[in-house]
Amino acid sequence: MSPTAQSAGTGTRVDVRKTYKLYIGGKFPRSESGRSYEVVDGRGRFLANAAQGSRKDARDAVVAARGAFAGWAGATAYNRGQVLYRVAEVMEGRRSQFVDEVRASEGVAERRAETIVSQAIDRWVWYAGWTDKLAQILGGLNPVAGPYFDISAPEPTGVVAVLAPQRSSLLGLVSVLAPVICSGNTAVVLTSELRPLPAITLSEALATSDVPGGVINLITGRTAEVAPWLASHRDVNAIDLTGAADAEGLKWGDLELAAAENLKRVVRPAGEGADAVEPDWSRTPDLSRITPFLETKTVWHPKGR
Amino acid sequence: MSTPTAAVPSVDATARARDLLGVSRLSNAALTSWLHALPGVDQVGCEARAAGLGTRSIKTTAKAWGIDLAISMIDLTTLEGADTAGKVRGLCAKAIHPDPTLPDTPRPAAVCVYGDMVATAKDALGQSGVKVASVATAFPSGRALMPVKLADTRDAVSAGADEIDMVIDRGAFLSGDYLTVFREIAEVAEACVRKDGSRARLKVIMETGELVTYDNVRRAAWLSMLAGGDFIKTSTGKVSPAATLPVTLVMLEAVRDWRDLTGEMVGVKPAGGIRTSKDALKFLVTVSEIAGDDWLDPHWFRFGASSLLNDLILQRQRMAIGAYSGADYVTDDSPSLY
Numbered sequence: 001m002s003p004t005a006q007s008a009g010t011g012t013r014v015d016v017r018k019t020y021k022l023y024i025g026g027k028f029p030r031s032e033s034g035r036s037y038e039v040v041d042g043r044g045r046f047l048a049n050a051a052q053g054s055r056k057d058a059r060d061a062v063v064a065a066r067g068a069f070a071g072w073a074g075a076t077a078y079n080r081g082q083v084l085y086r087v088a089e090v091m092e093g094r095r096s097q098f099v100d101e102v103r104a105s106e107g108v109a110e111r112r113a114e115t116i117v118s119q120a121i122d123r124w125v126w127y128a129g130w131t132d133k134l135a136q137i138l139g140g141l142n143p144v145a146g147p148y149f150d151i152s153a154p155e156p157t158g159v160v161a162v163l164a165p166q167r168s169s170l171l172g173l174v175s176v177l178a179p180v181i182c183s184g185n186t187a188v189v190l191t192s193e194l195r196p197l198p199a200i201t202l203s204e205a206l207a208t209s210d211v212p213g214g215v216i217n218l219i220t221g222r223t224a225e226v227a228p229w230l231a232s233h234r235d236v237n238a239i240d241l242t243g244a245a246d247a248e249g250l251k252w253g254d255l256e257l258a259a260a261e262n263l264k265r266v267v268r269p270a271g272e273g274a275d276a277v278e279p280d281w282s283r284t285p286d287l288s289r290i291t292p293f294l295e296t297k298t299v300w301h302p303k304g305r
Numbered sequence: 306m307s308t309p310t311a312a313v314p315s316v317d318a319t320a321r322a323r324d325l326l327g328v329s330r331l332s333n334a335a336l337t338s339w340l341h342a343l344p345g346v347d348q349v350g351c352e353a354r355a356a357g358l359g360t361r362s363i364k365t366t367a368k369a370w371g372i373d374l375a376i377s378m379i380d381l382t383t384l385e386g387a388d389t390a391g392k393v394r395g396l397c398a399k400a401i402h403p404d405p406t407l408p409d410t411p412r413p414a415a416v417c418v419y420g421d422m423v424a425t426a427k428d429a430l431g432q433s434g435v436k437v438a439s440v441a442t443a444f445p446s447g448r449a450l451m452p453v454k455l456a457d458t459r460d461a462v463s464a465g466a467d468e469i470d471m472v473i474d475r476g477a478f479l480s481g482d483y484l485t486v487f488r489e490i491a492e493v494a495e496a497c498v499r500k501d502g503s504r505a506r507l508k509v510i511m512e513t514g515e516l517v518t519y520d521n522v523r524r525a526a527w528l529s530m531l532a533g534g535d536f537i538k539t540s541t542g543k544v545s546p547a548a549t550l551p552v553t554l555v556m557l558e559a560v561r562d563w564r565d566l567t568g569e570m571v572g573v574k575p576a577g578g579i580r581t582s583k584d585a586l587k588f589l590v591t592v593s594e595i596a597g598d599d600w601l602d603p604h605w606f607r608f609g610a611s612s613l614l615n616d617l618i619l620q621r622q623r624m625a626i627g628a629y630s631g632a633d634y635v636t637d638d639s640p641s642l643y
Binding site: 059062066229232233234235236258261262 | 627628629630631632633634
């Protein structure tokens with residue numbers, strides 16, 4: 001953020017100190033708990049206030065995501081691709097804001113931040129392109145020993161909780177979020193605890209694009225406080241624990257245990273136990289982040305003579 | 306339960322009304338001057354009071370107690386043109402076993418159906434203790450001639466209904482014809498008497514969404530009690546707004562003041578639009594604060610609702626298992642066309 005700016009000729013201008021809110025169901029509510037926390041850059045300088053989401057905010061977000069699921073999963077794959085591509089367009093329009101925030105949050109040089117933002121937008125476009133191609137690659141006509149057509153097709157699993165990566169605040173976030181929603185799932189995202197600003201700006205981009213309210217819900221706050229409630233939530237169908245690596249005061253094994261209660265699909269962080277690490281997000285992605293959040297529907301249809 | 310369902314036949318409502326009003330002949334003019342002498346409702350004050358009561362924080366054991374009480378106060382309702390015997394039996398099964406995963410879940414007070422479904426519901430509920438309530442008198446509009454309304458009521462009573470939910474003639478009420486409304490309620494109350502002399506309890510639906518003002522709600526409440534209603538009920542559920550907290554507050558004041566005047570208790574039933582546990586708890590707070598704890602009993606206070614039960618069950622599960630529950634863990638009783 002810029003230091004106190006001089007306005008034209010009339011002395012010092014008062015800082016506009018931002019206090020951001022959550023993004024739930026297409027709206028920007030304050031945390032139910034009324035709390036917020038200070039976000040600082042790598043050197044401890046104040047950047048903004050972010051809402052400190054609570055378990056009840058997570059609960060509301062799951063309700064919103066469940067409500068949006070039927071419409072999003074029921075939209076045609078082609079339509080979902082268009083909607084997601086539009087998000088990339090809006091992100092491109094906010095490029096300089098993303099660059100500033102990635103610089104401040106991750107403490108990287110401007111040129112590096114530019115590269116990260118470009119990769120994040122390209123990553124979004126990459127996943128947007130997959131929406132109407134998944135069924136051809138992951139589905140198929142199965143040979144069976146009988147007079148039937150036997151057809152398998154991938155379908156979204158439902159509401160997915162996503163713990164966003166703690167370090168890579170934009171590229172990492174896009175790399176875990178886009179694969180979840182491109183197939184028709186809806187998502188509740190716990191953003192990076194210490195670096196939430198790019199996620200907040202992404203929520204503003206989402207609100208001004210065509211993504212229906214509730215498809216993506218972003219909660220800022222303490223990962224260790226809210227994540228267990230999402231892991232144990234019976235109305236959440238899958239959980240991506242990527243962001244549990246490096247999260248303060250959190251053992252991802254406990255989350256996996258809680259998630260087992262209703263047989264959630266679980267994506268573990270890379271690495272073992274306390275040594276879990278974030279993957280290298282700059283590498284070219286594949287389908288490995290899409291497939292864990294799919295169910296396979298198989299249809300048997302009698303062959304005519 | 307403080308009194309049995311089968312009360313003695315009502316005292317002659319007209320004679321008692323004459324006594325209360327201090328007139329020798331019950332006329333529309335006498336009713337008008339009595340009802341219009343009731344103090345007006347301060348709309349702003351009433352809504353502020355209701356909003357204030359809605360901010361109480363109910364947690365842990367008090368919340369658990371409130372949820373169980375609210376479940377036991379539900380009139381589980383299906384009033385659709387598409388109702389079938391199968392759907393009514395399904396609803397009755399749900400009333401008997403509201404949450405199969407937690408068998409200690411209390412049962413709702415009653416199942417509320419149209420008159421032609423009473424026998425089906427009665428048969429399905431058996432000896433479970435869940436009562437059968439039936440809407441009658443050309444529900445929901447009430448636009449039929451009196452013989453039709455009375456026949457409707459008698460049919461439901463003879464089919465075994467424990468409770469009758471009647472609608473008042475809002476057209477007559479709004480045009481100031483209070484005597485007609487009074488007579489209709491009194492006659493329907495007589496039609497609630499069974500062959501053996503016992504009575505089905507009569508709930509009088511005022512359809513507050515069509516009464517426009519709180520003053521009218523207060524007058525309709527007093528008129529219904531004067532004419533012999535055992536319960537005053539806000540709405541049919543077919544008109545919006547339905548059961549709001551301020552309207553229920555006005556009605557709770559009416560039953561409280563009626564007991565002060567006559568020594569008799571009358572029940573209150575908000576119906577329609579109450580969908581969440583949070584809403585239900587707000588109503589319970591209001592009952593306790595306005596009418597008093599005597600009304601915190603399924604015999605004297607009911608919720609007319611269908612989806613509320615599932616939300617209460619979800620909250621109950623949340624408290625029992627320590628994690629948020631979801632729609633996959635409650636029975637789906639939404640109207641289905643398949």
